[in-house]
Amino acid sequence: MxxxxxxxxxxxxxxxxxxxxxxxxxxxxxxxxxxxxxxxxxxPAKELAEIAQEVLLNNGTTALQYSVTEGYGPLKEIVKQRMDKAGIGKKEDDIAIMSGGQQGIDLTAKVFLNEGDGIICENPSFIGALNAFRAYNAKLFPVTLENDGMCIEQVENILKANNHVKLIYTIPTFQNPAGITMSLEKRQKLLEMASKHNIYIIEDNPYGDLRFKGQDVPTIKSMDQDGRVIYVGSFSKILSPGLRLGWIVARSDILQKVIIVKQVNDVHTNIFAQVLATQYLLKYCIDxxxxxxxxxxxxxxxxxxxxxxxxxxxxxxxxxxxxxxxxxxxxxxxxxxxxxxxxxxxxxxxxxxxxxxxxxxxxxxxxxxxxxxxxxxxxxxxxxxxxxxxxxxxxx
Ligand SMILES: Cc1ncc(COP(=O)(O)O)c(C=O)c1O
CATH class of the missing domain: 3.90.1150.10 (Aspartate Aminotransferase, domain 1)
Structure with missing residues (x-):
């Protein structure tokens, strides 16, 4: 066969x-x-159509040429400002533009996971991430998703059993598929545990901006003092998924590794899409x-x-x-x-x-x-x- x-x-x-x-x-x-x-x-199709024409006529050299792997500078700057405003990222951290949050998750997994390494995830969780981890032959450690987020006792027990776990993958805000948001207390505990057991957390947050009720809960990354959290963001749900634009905020030594594997993966995120989004974000108020x-x-x-x-x-x-x-x-x-x-x-x-x-x-x-x-x-x-x-x- x-x-x-x-x-x-x-x-x-x-x-x-x-x-x-x-x-x-x-x-x-x-x-x-x-x-x-x-x-x-x-x-915003009409606005993007106008910008696309302008970009191709006036900035075609940049938009159609090869570009740098870490992302188009002006877009990185806009993302940085948004992240700073949300308290995400410290001076040890850096930002790289990804071809969607999906690539950020996949490449982070690639950077950390050897075959058989453990990764803790919510059960249920986002299938695109689970399949990325499966593709590296990682061992999934599913943890029950409660009404206020993943069951912390289960996380603790898995870590105590020393299961070669390197990562925790979580979608703490408006989780896919459950729509659940993790409580502040659980976020803090998860960070404590990551520090104690010397592992990393992937905080996947494509829906964080889409709150229509209740109070914001601080992101795990905003409380991260020692670079434990790799934060994955996305323009898919706030601008357009077809543009395939996302980003990672992580300690620069981690990000450097991600950038190297990204170079092998797709050289850089579609630069036309990056310039298009940048001009849109400069011209219109995304908020x-x-x-x-x-x-x-x-x-x-x-x-x-x-x-x-x-x-x-x-x-x-x-x-x-x-x-x-x-x-x-x-x-x-x-x-x-x-x-x-x-x-x-x-x-x-x-x-x-x-x-x-x-x-x-x-x-x-x-x-x-x-x-x-x-x-x-x-x-x-x-x-x-x-x-x-x-x-x-x-x-x-
Ligand atoms: C939880 C979660 N993470 C990541 C993604 C991937 O998003 P992107 O379009 O940025 O690759 C999705 C898409 O649906 C998602 O639900």
Whole structure:
């Protein structure tokens, strides 16, 4: 068999259920709560079109030429100012532009993880990160995700057992897929533990700016005194995911290693996209833009929750996020969300079954993820009503 030639590191990797679902969502009559896509009406397409023309006519030499691996200077400067404002990064830290946060996670994993090294992650967690860690043949140590973030006792026990753990991967704010935000106390404890056991934390924060309710909680990176945290940011959810722009803030010695592996990986992040974003950020107020996104998502999330309260059976529990893109629903253990998805797709409603986000994807999971950012209120109501009927019918 030809696939016997595949490297061990990819043999265990499976295409995600999401990709299969993507094929279904292409059908126009499907109401999809499956993707994690930002609302397209929020893309500043007209503004970017004007800037693109200007950039190509006046700054084509920069925008079309090879560039430096660490990122376009003016964009790094803008990101630095934003990070400084949020208290992220000390003088020992530096910033590099990445081809999306995804690359930041992947390259950080590449810099730290030997085969068999341990990485602690929330269970459930972001599949793009889990697959990056799997691809390095790292050992995942899944930790239960509680309502206020990952279970710290479990983290402590794993570290005490000395499992060659080098990294903790967390999405502390508006977690994907659960929409949960880690408490300040847990953030502090996680930092203490990283220091005590001499390991690093990857703080992945693509949704942090998308709070539509409640109070901000300080990022772990902002409390990091001794360079334990590698912070990953992204323009995907506040500007456009198609531009593929993200960044890392980390101690400069760590960042240097990341830059070396990035050079091998893609030489540099698309410089046209970097110049385009820079000009946009110089010309327009991104915070005003973010305000609009927050208002829209807050409204859609609130509406979806109202519909769920009305149409879902009582035994279905769900998170009530204060930001981000996702609601996480949990049914009693006897349900398998893959089976429910198969039925709901028959009724033209799609979502992502929970096992997709688990360290052990084979185990049946009674939870599932709903996205509220892309559908109209009319479709949200129709889709949630249908899903509620599917859930109730399964019980009969
Ligand atoms: C938690 C999390 N991290 C990282 C990413 C990757 O984002 P980017 O588009 O910046 O690569 C995503 C994308 O959905 C995500 O949900």
């Amino acid at each position: 030809m696939d016997n030639l595949f490297a061990d590191r990819v043999k265990g990797l499976k295409g995600s259920a999401i990709r299969e679902i993507f094929k279904l969502i292409q059908q126009p009559d499907v109401i999809s709560f499956a993707g994690g896509l930002p609302a397209p009406e929020m893309f 005003e833009h973010i305000k609009k996104i927050r208002a829209l998502y807050g409204k859609k999330c609130g509406f979806m929750l109202e519909c769920m309260d009305k149409y879902f059976p009582d035994y279905c529990e769900y998170t009530r996020p204060e930001g981000g893109l996702f609601i996480w629903c949990t049914l009693p253990d006897r349900y398998d969300s893959v089976e429910i998805m198969k039925q709901s797709v028959q009724h033209k409603v799609a979502f992502v079954p929970g096992n997709t986000f688990m360290a052990d994807m084979e185990k049946p999971c009674s939870s599932f993820r709903l996205n509220y950012s892309t559908m109209t209120e009319e479709k949200i109501e129709q889709g949630i009503k249908t899903l509620g009927e599917v859930l109730k019918s399964i019980d009969n």
